[in-house]
Amino acid sequence: MNDVKTDSKGAVVVTGAAQGIGYAIAERFAALGQRVVIADLRGSEAAAQKLSHGALGFDVNVGNAAQVDAMMAFAAEQCGGVSVLVNNAGIYTSLTKRPFEEIDPEEWRQVFNVNVEGVWFCCRAAARYMKPAGNGNIVNIASAVVSKGTAGFLHYVASKAAVAAMTRTLARELAPFGVRVNTVSPGFTQSDGVLAGGAAREKQSADIRLQRLVQRDIAPDDIAGAVLYLAGPDAGMLTGQNMVVDGGMTMN
Numbered sequence: 234m235n236d237v238k239t240d241s242k243g244a245v246v247v248t249g250a251a252q253g254i255g256y257a258i259a260e261r262f263a264a265l266g267q268r269v270v271i272a273d274l275r276g277s278e279a280a281a282q283k284l285s286h287g288a289l290g291f292d293v294n295v296g297n298a299a300q301v302d303a304m305m306a307f308a309a310e311q312c313g314g315v316s317v318l319v320n321n322a323g324i325y326t327s328l329t330k331r332p333f334e335e336i337d338p339e340e341w342r343q344v345f346n347v348n349v350e351g352v353w354f355c356c357r358a359a360a361r362y363m364k365p366a367g368n369g370n371i372v373n374i375a376s377a378v379v380s381k382g383t384a385g386f387l388h389y390v391a392s393k394a395a396v397a398a399m400t401r402t403l404a405r406e407l408a409p410f411g412v413r414v415n416t417v418s419p420g421f422t423q424s425d426g427v428l429a430g431g432a433a434r435e436k437q438s439a440d441i442r443l444q445r446l447v448q449r450d451i452a453p454d455d456i457a458g459a460v461l462y463l464a465g466p467d468a469g470m471l472t473g474q475n476m477v478v479d480g481g482m483t484m485n
């Protein structure tokens with residue numbers, strides 16, 4: 234069986250979960266009785282305490298392979314394995330839109346280090362525990378910008394396209410070990426990072442709402458619901474897929 238059960242053993246590792254979409258995902262898993270490990274650059278332990286339900290926190294930069302290995306070893310040791318990995322940490326809300334000719338190469342490298350290498354490092358570390366167990370679920374958070382081709386974010390769009398493509402290869406390589414791998418691609422979501430954007434964020438939200446078939450804001454919990462579904466028993470026949478949660482703005 235490769236499905237999440239409320240009584241299943243092993244950690245649910247959610248990266249970038251000290252706030253925003255990641256925290257909403259962690260909350261939903263914790264409510265199911267799963268042992269959650271919040272893995273964030275900072276504030277992981279405080280977020281785990283706020284979450285309660287026995288959640289644990291571990292400060293880690295997902296772009297640093299050694300730190301990721303240490304975090305995953307901690308999660309496996311504390312919880313008796315790793316049953317779910319949600320690759321949610323990403324550089325997005327701190328980015329400013331710029332014409333592609335003006336993107337600083339250092340910023341490009343940082344985006345790829347965290348958004349792409351970070352996913353690779355975390356999958357590699359989690360696979361060490363999932364493969365021998367013959368069981369596991371990975372959900373990668375990409376973005377609806379991949380199909381929209383949003384202007385001003387060339388590095389970010391390219392990094393999330395890489396994540397969606399990586400899901401397919403990872404799904405093929407891990408299927409023989411009972412591990413499913415899927416993508417959730419959120420539309421513009423009212424996360425903590427987005428809410429920090431103030432008035433500009435409100436104008437952007439209003440414009441985007443009008444382009445959606447479902448004309449309301451997307452809450453972090455809308456994304457968490459899709460992640461839980463993909464990692465759970467009802468999605469037992471889904472792997473290598475991309476679920477776009479954007480109110481029907483784009484269609485695959």
Ligand SMILES: NC(=O)c1ccc[n+]([C@@H]2O[C@H](COP(=O)([O-])OP(=O)(O)OC[C@H]3O[C@@H](n4cnc5c(N)ncnc54)[C@H](O)[C@@H]3O)[C@@H](O)[C@H]2O)c1
Pocket residue numbers: 248249250251252253254255272273274275293294295296321322323324325326327347351374375376377418419420421422423424425426427
């Ligand atoms: N909010 C949106 O509109 C939206 C849309 C599509 C996709 N996404 C994706 O969803 C994910 C979460 O976004 P959010 O809006 O909740 O962002 P957010 O800024 O509210 O939270 C991001 C979290 O990730 C953590 N993080 C950043 N770099 C990290 C690193 N190197 N190692 C570990 N943790 C790190 C931050 O500390 C923060 O807690 C990101 O991957 C983002 O690209 C967001």
